Amino acid sequence: MGVKQPEITLDMRVSARSNPNSWLYVIDPEFGPDADVPPWGVVGAYPVDARGEVVERFRFNGDYRPSPAALRLPVTSNPLERLLQLIHTRHRDQRDLLPALLASPLLVYSAGTRAPGGITGFRDQHGRLVVPACTSATHVPPAWPHWREIPGADLARQLRGCPLVLNPQGPLTAVIPAAHLLALLQPPATHTTAPSPTRLRNPMPRGGAHP
Structure with missing residues (x-):
């Protein structure tokens, strides 16, 4: 995640003049003026000299985590x-993804508006049968003739062991084992913590089949 050196604005120079011999910290745009900013929310800092002038020698924070806003990710x-x-x-x-996914509506492949309500799987590049689902119509693959909406919890119950691929054509894709989703649907006594999905990546499912 490459981040450019922040621009020095007029407001920053005014603030620097009121605080000579200090540091002018730059905060990620994710955090408002009254927010409690964690250490990784600080982009870095400019030194301010004895005259209150900003020294254009920015020091990046090695622990900084750029937010979606800083990276200008899509709305x-x-x-x-x-x-x-x-x-x-x-x-x-x-x-945090698993419970949110189960509580959200998802879009799945449909061969036609009157097609049965079964779940369609596809072979990925490794030949593994996976079930693709999308978070909104914007991310539905153009090759799909139709799609239909299904509650995330209902979809999890129909995976039959096949991994769920969320937004298979990106821009952000998550591959989630069916067992991890089913674990959250069991009575509370059967688990203590939510299992973690596999890391975000971008597989490209191809070829249709029914799991």
Whole structure:
């Protein structure tokens, strides 16, 4: 995630004049003026000399995690897409994805408007049968003739052991084992913590089949 040196604005120079012999910290745009900023939310800092002038020798924070806003990622359509971006930028934990996915509506492949309500799987580049689903119509592959909406929890119950591939054509894709989703659908006594999905990546499913 490459980040450019922040521009020095007029407001920053005014602030520097009021605070000579200090540091002018630059905060990620994800955090508002009154937010409690974690250490990884600081982009870095410019030194301010004895005259209150900004020294244009920016020091990056090695622990900085650029947010979706800083990286200018696409505008999201719903909370689930927003969460995917925050997980991608390490602003949220991967474990947050599973319960959000189960509570969200997803779009799955359909051969036609009157086709049966079964779930269609596809072979990925490794020959593995996976089930693709999309977070919104924007991410539905152009090759799909139709799609239909299904609650995430209902989809999880129909995977029959096949991994779920969320947004198979990106821009952000998550591959989630069926067992991890089913574990969250069991009674609370059968698990203690939410299992983590596999890391975000971009597989390209191809070829149709029914799991």
